[in-house]
Amino acid sequence: MYFEIFRQMNKQLGQIDKWLDATDAYAKAKSIEPNLFLDFRLAPDQFPFVRQVQIVTDTTKLAAARLTGKEAPTFADTEKTIDELRARVKATRTFLDGLVAADFDAAATRVITQPRWEGKVMSGANYFLEHALPNFYFHLNAVYALLRHNGVNLGKRDYLGALTQTTP
């Protein structure tokens, strides 16, 4: 199910694009500078909006890279505008678009580590379920909540996107 969940994460990153459009529209209606949003925070000791977008894209690309062995795109983390955040989301989605189901064949049993774990490791399966997926949604929702809190016109449909429904 790894591939299917990454396809969903890719879709959710695409929703960020729509949220950024709504942010531009809100700023225009209020005659404020839209790039001000990049520094907003939900709490003084929580990362600002720009960092939340950086982390949700990093979490996705690094999880996909670690679970497939593919090389992820690198970003300079220097975004100053909403347009630069759009480009980062787009580059992350392009990387995900290039992955196929077979790339994840060995995902569950890969050995994953990162510097902050000080030598400890996780199986790919545990890393994905306990770390990557919760962190992805944590930062995705931090992005959404920051915009909602600051007045941008968003609702649950903008979060979920289109659903694959049929008429029986």
Place this chain on the structure above:
Amino acid sequence: MYFEIFRQMNKQLGQIDKWLDATDAYAKAKSIEPNLFLDFRLAPDQFPFVRQVQIVTDTTKLAAARLTGKEAPTFADTEKTIDELRARVKATRTFLDGLVAADFDAAATRVITQPRWEGKVMSGANYFLEHALPNFYFHLNAVYALLRHNGVNLGKRDYLGALTQTTP
């Protein structure tokens, strides 16, 4: 992977218990009534804290029930205190604790619907990936963000909980 993801959702619901403990501790340190938190919102037109906890437990129990055919516990939605929210989380987790991997054998191909979809249906696989899982994390993070925004002492470790790490 359905069973494994529901086990993770169960773990995340357990983290809410720790967040409620931190809320009690914060309220005590500030000499405020902890149950005030139930009415807090991140935006005037977003559901308050009590409703976010109600929805994250409902989303979990209903998804598990729809994908397994088991009957979920029902709640009166009348919680007025943090202790009553604790009881709701606990009852939801007890329901999840009773499920085994084989209960999800037919999950992907079940036909799921709900009244607000006006007759349309989703496959169990699409419902889980596109609707249940994103909604679960949406409301889980709304609970977390509301507390963080209002000063409760929480961090990423309180969100993720313990990780299954080993020393190679």
